[in-house]
Amino acid sequence: MLDEIDVTLSKREVKERVHGLPDLPGAIQGKVVMRFAPGPSGPLHLGHTRVAIINDEYCRRYDGTFINRIEDTNPDRIDPDAYEMIEEDLKWLGVRVDKTVIQSERFEIYYDLARELINMGKAYVCTCPMEEWRKLKEEMKPCPHRELPPSVHLDLFEKMLARQFEEEKAVVVIKTDLDHPNPAIRDFVALRIVTSMPHPRTGDKYCVYPMMNFSVAVDDHLLGLTHVIRGKDHLNNTHRQEYIFRYFGWKEPWYHHYGLVSIPETILKTSTVGKGIKEGEYSGWDDVRLGTVRAMAKRGILPEAIRAYWIDCGIKDVDVEFTWDSLFAYNRDLVEKAADRLFFVWDPVPIDIYGVERLESYAPLHPEFPERGVRRQVMEGEPIRVYVVKDDLELLKERGKIRLKDLCNLEMKDGRVTYIGNDLSILKEKVRIIHWVPQNSIPGEVLMPDGSIRTGLVEPIHKNEDGKLVQFERFGFARIGQSSPKMIAYYAHP
């Protein structure tokens, strides 16, 4: 009896593990605090979704707290709209945000802790020219200011705050180990001066700005982070931040750095995209050519598909290559049963059908669920004109016979197309099936992710499909943006 229970339990555990993330070391139900920390330079893109979703998954698993921390400490790279866009994107992704923290509202906190560090002799104000300081560091040598007493630095720091220094003329530096073998770890800048541009939120109220490694360490502690999961590109940052934790005697969160993702052939870089939008190259942040969350939403990629993808990908240290095919497979799985079928004829050419006066079609909205209804088209008169894809007409010319799906069979002789019944047994002769649209179809275009546009005709739609993902038979899944007067759709995937 006991044995039996054990077996079922272990089998289930194994099954769950295969498709799930590993457990977090030291995670206690209800006590986990994690974060997502984007810079507000634009809306979220595919690269952001991994860290957001992984952290959200763990917060859900452990009933933890998810903090969305906006790292807006570089006024040069802030899009004021981004604050709101990030929030919207997270909502769309299904990420449950418990708390939002904006770093530009916390300058005083950073200043106070900077004073403390200086006081402890763990930080100093350096007024060396940038290059000299950097060069000395490379040679593992201290700059002339490094060993001056804290009181001097405290004084200089207050002068920084009082705008007595120009931009680039003074910085607060955290002492680490100048002889550290890793050059990336030696003394690093904690706060700098920015006066050349106002901050979109705080204007020119503050001129001393914390650097990422300083504000991150401070906030990770103050906000009570228990676990930090992020990309491997932050590995050295973590080492730097650890110095700050040690100096203050703070308990470090559990860190994990997963491998980098390379996303092929996708335009992600926020600054490039922002510029492209301004110049009219892209229609906006949701341009279907982009890798933004908004673009994916527009195309009909479901957030659940993105989530499934990243969970499957896991959090290993190995660098991974993103593949659209896999994401599409997840999406297709989620969407296949819901998507109505429609005929979209690209590169349309007319065919006049002789030998029949009336044709009526009953194509199902979904082949597996006939109860959902049919797309009924009635055509009368002789000849009856329909439109087919240009290549399909060539196929008819070549083979002599063809079947119009859910309508009838055709034969072509001497350039004239004749109705030859509606018997499905014709398929045994290996006759090919093509799709078609009636004469009263709607002009339409499908925007492809590569920037091209497929223009053609879409069958008259008797149902409101706007905003929904449909499947254009023999073409692929696409999301309908509008269906009149002209149909505009956005291609998702095959």
Place this chain on the structure above:
RNA sequence: GCUCCCGUAGUGUAGCGGCCAAUCAUGAAGCCCUCUCGAGGCUUCGACUCGGGUUCAAAUCCCGACGGGAGCACCA
């Protein structure tokens, strides 16, 4: 140049000393299907980077080589 991280099929993933002549997904190829270049069914292809060592036994542990990636910013 220095430092760190990593190496299982095309891609992602499971396995982490014997159950592995290596899992699953995706992809590719082919076939089936009275109606899609979708779904479904069936079949096939395809990987433990290499070399030493430890061990009765290694994809799994150790060392080295090779390969890939990241950082060395008054960006995040």
